[in-house]
Amino acid sequence: MSLAIQNIIPVIHAKWFGKDESCVIDNVSIDSRSLQNNNGTLFFALVGQHHDGHQYLSELIEKGVRNFVVHHVPEKLADQANFLVVDNTLEALQEFAAFYRRQFDFPVIGITGSNGKTIVKEWLNFLLSPEYNIIRSPKSYNSQVGVPLSVIGINEKHNLGIFEAGISLVGEMERLGHIIQPTLGVLTNIGSAHNEGFASETEKIQQKLKLFENAPVVILQKNDVIEAFLKPGTKAFTWSFDDASAEVLITKKTASSFEIRHKNETFTVTLPFHDKASEENSITCLMVLLYFGYEVQTIQERLVHLYPVEMRLQVKNGINHCTLIDDSYSSDYQSLKIALDFLEQHKTHKKKTVILSDIFQSGFTAEELYSKVAKLLKNNHIERVFGIGDNISAYLKDYPNFIPFATTQEFVAHFNPNEFEYETILIKGARSFQFEEIVVLLEEKTHETVLEINLNAISHNLNFYKSKLKPTTKMMAMVKAFGYGSGSFEIAKLLAHHKIDYLGVAFADEGIALRNAGITMPIIVMNPENSAFAAMVAYQLEPEIYSASVLKKFIALAQQKNLYNYPIHLKLDTGMHRLGFEEKDLDELIGLLKNNNLVEVKSIFSHLSSSDVPEFREFTLGQIQKFDVWSSKLISALNIEPIRHILNTSGIYNFAEYQFDMVRLGIGLYGVGNDAEEMQQLENVGTLKTIILQIKDIPTGDSVGYSRKFRAEKPIRTATIPIGYADGIPRRWGNEKGYVLVNHQKARIVGNICMDMLMIDVTNIACEEGDTVTVFGKSPRVTELAEVVGTIPYEILTSISHRVKRVFYKE
Known part of the structure; x- marks a missing residue:
């Protein structure tokens, strides 16, 4: 980005109060705490119900920021910076993003729906990246603020955009559609999420479809009700499991294979998932590949390599008193900026280390890209960088305290745990580099039970x-x-x-x-x-x-x-x-x-x-x-x-x-x-999870657990999980009073809860050893557990043992 500030003024309908009319903007920010703010930053002072960016203007001026979009100029600061005064700073940010989007003429995919938006976006990025230089929303940046920030990330080298849009209220989608301006629409599953913001399911559908007001084509699962609300002239490219009038008919052949009928062609694809949601999201991606005219063989080869998407940054305890920021499944320039801000917010030690792979799909030449990366690292005061990959090793070799490795395997082979102590470490790599191996090396070793904190x-x-x-x-x-x-x-x-x-x-x-x-x-x-x-x-x-x-x-x-x-x-x-x-x-x-x-x-x-x-x-x-x-x-x-x-x-x-x-x-x-x-207004913070250690078949008459408190009245299957009263689970939750969730199904606790283990009934639940078990979270809520055992949620939460690993994450 390189825009003269004078050209921005009419775009956002601002009044100019300043002295330097020649300055050039190369960065947009809404976060006063970001270390990436500089004299080329245009800071939008957003005002919300609980925050006001105007409070931080003097602090930003001290850091060298000189250009601000505000709704009023603080009296004491009038002569210290350039101010673009508008009626509403959020609307100004959105208008700026819409203007910036119009500077580029390439295909843009706009994705909305109730579920699956981020997964479909990430999978499309994986499937299309060999042919396209893609700009996409980082993480789940799909809100009234996230969408404009995503679009502002476009540069001249991109030739395909993939942006997701999420809404919770009437009137929000028109603004996002104005910003994204999709040339291809993708509608994922319509579910119950955010129903409270709409008068009816019909109103929610109508509002979501406003993203596609000017899109020539929309991809969706065949649905006459939804299609009736599409704007006249917009073509629906549809798929279905059972409606032969859809352009693409899908027939499930085995647990993982599907027959695809499109036009006069029939072929089979294999998907690496068995759950309904992943299958539908995979099919949505397949539809995009068909729309783009990909050959059958390419579609088959790429779909089979789809992978689970990690949509959150996680904070974990590391070895030798380190803290890890785990972002080991993506590496692009926009998400690196976000991850570095997250690192600064959650650092536990002054010393900051980054382990970074080659960066893909930046839109820049390699020289431009790594020059920008070096500047980001310097501005964030990163003391040590481990670079993994040929490009990063070549272009960052002059960065102070830079340690290069050609591959992840080379890093692992030379790993010395004593080199890491009392520091905060960001681990960020493209999926192909398999940085999860590095996370395993650096993560503090604890047992399989974790308390995830949102x-x-x-x-x-x-x-x-x-x-x-x-x-x-x-x-x-x-x-x-x-x-x-x-x-x-x-x-x-x-x-x-x-x-x-x-x-x-x-x-x-x-x-x-x-x-x-x-x-x-x-x-x-x-x-x-x-x-x-x-x-x-x-x-x-x-x-x-x-x-x-x-x-x-x-x-x-x-x-x-x-x-x-x-x-x-x-x-x-x-x-x-x-x-x-x-x-x-x-x-x-x-x-x-x-x-x-x-x-x-x-x-x-x-x-x-x-x-x-x-x-x-x-x-x-x-x-x-x-x-x-x-x-x-x-x-x-x-x-x-x-x-x-x-x-x-x-x-x-x-x-x-x-x-x-x-x-x-x-x-x-x-x-x-x-x-x-009150509980309905609050979001669940802690989710206590563990895994299945072993599955057993229990014949009629046999008992389970100490004191033979449970005896099988018929043949059942039980699973043993590694959590007990030493981890903070009340013994009174046992003996069929309580339950856990296995693959989203209730599994009753049978027998007495042991110090380190408990047993559950999984007779009618499809599960395997190693599967995840939810002890409490969204369901069952900790309040339900407390009520059954006759205590208060405070006691349950504060009783969770320190031997249970805490994992902090941010969507």
Whole structure:
């Protein structure tokens, strides 16, 4: 990209406020934290329900960015940069992307549907790449923001585009269609996803088809209802398993082979999948190959090599205290930029290493490409690069601390685990390089049970609770108890990315661990022990003060260390009767703090005991009233302006009108609400998975497990899985009370749960040893498990053993 800023002004209908009219734009950004921002960047200050890009303009100017699209010019910055003022910065970004798309004249495939969009896009890229230089949406960039950013990645060397478009509301697809301008439409499966945004299934179909308003041809499974909504003049190129009027008729011959009838030709293809969704997605890709006129032999040879698509970046624990960012299945220039931003957000150590393969389909010459790659690596302060492949080895040989290898096998042969320690490592390679072998070498070895943490879901849940608050209300997020079992550091990094105001931990050692891991934001220790005060000061942790005796001890320490206005947080006991000052203690508290410059009251707070129980609403309102009166007395007597907060997760949901200056978000962040309605608004964060170790046939009368608690009344098949009560699974979930999912089917737990294993009934489930088993996640939800065993979700989540590997991922 190389565009004069003056040519952009009329495109986005902007008013110009600036001095340098000659500058050239070579990069577009919406993320103030990206290390790729520079003086050639045009920054769009997007405004959303919970964020405002205008807040970061001064920070960006300090980093050298000089060109901004805004809806107003901050008064203090008026003379420091070029500003393009528009009514709506998101619409301006979309108009810019549509303008940029019109500069290129080559085929563009637009993909939409309820399911399968990203998979079909990635498979089409694989199938068509030998003949085309393809630009495609990175990952699942299919939103109102993701689509324009994807299209802006086009360059002069591309000759085919593949972009996906996803919508959840009426009116969104017209904007995406205006940006993508597809010459070929592809409609994947229409399912129930995002139904809530539309009045009916018919309305959803009509809205999705707006992507194809100007596309001459649309590929879809034969469906008279859908075809009736296509714009007149748009040709439907259809396929079907049973409707002979479709242009392509598909007949399943065996578990993996299909007969294809198209025009006067009949041939067979073999697919490497057996599930219905993958078969349909594969057929959709086959239709594109037929539309492009590929020979039968080529179609047959390529379809058989389709592969499972990994659509997410994963954060894993590595050997020798390393952290791995696993993106080992793709290598293109656009996704490298995304992966480097992700690396910066989730780094655990200052030292950053990248293991990178040759990059394909960039659209640039090799010299141009690797010059850009070197610049990206330099801007992201990558200290060491392992390059695998002939091209990267040749063109990056002068990059500082660059270590070349011709092949993955050569890297594996020379691998020395002692060369990797206390660093964050991005592993990014094209599929043909089989970088999963490198991941195996570098990943910390644990048993097959993992707790997968969806970082997108945490962001969603955070934004849900933010939507209940005023824009000025601060947010404190609780990451105590190892982040409610999810992993405190990784969650803390994400929350820092969202610019949360405070983190809360239970004990000083939890806060110290976060500091040692690089977390710099304010941290409150909710249960400080007197013996840990010195360590807290050393690590800049802020104590909760809940009694006069504790306050006196901390003041004594402050005198000893010559502290000045050290931040403390006063807890009032308004009815929980756990910790805190009561009304009778306030005068003594005022006496201790008045004219005291050793400490500063940063906040005053209390804790609601029953905000999740409707029948105790009056009691909760009484707590809030006490808090308001007591804290007001302290504020007046001490002449201070502290932050006040009393609402916890259920308080935010049920009593948002009493949010004061800050709220504390806990279990809701991790996807657990207090009632069914609240749960519907939250996304599942943690999914506990394991595998089948062994399958057994149990004859009638035989027993399974300790104490012979289960006896087979008829012949059954059982599977043993490597997870038990030492991993955090309650024994009460056993003996047919609980179940797990195997290949999306319920498998009841039979017999007593053992320390490290449990057994399940798979009599009517097609499965094999090594298949994945879901213990909890979207189904069964952890709330269901907790209800059956008579506890609360907090206990289940925080009981998941540290020996269970945590894998963090982002879609």
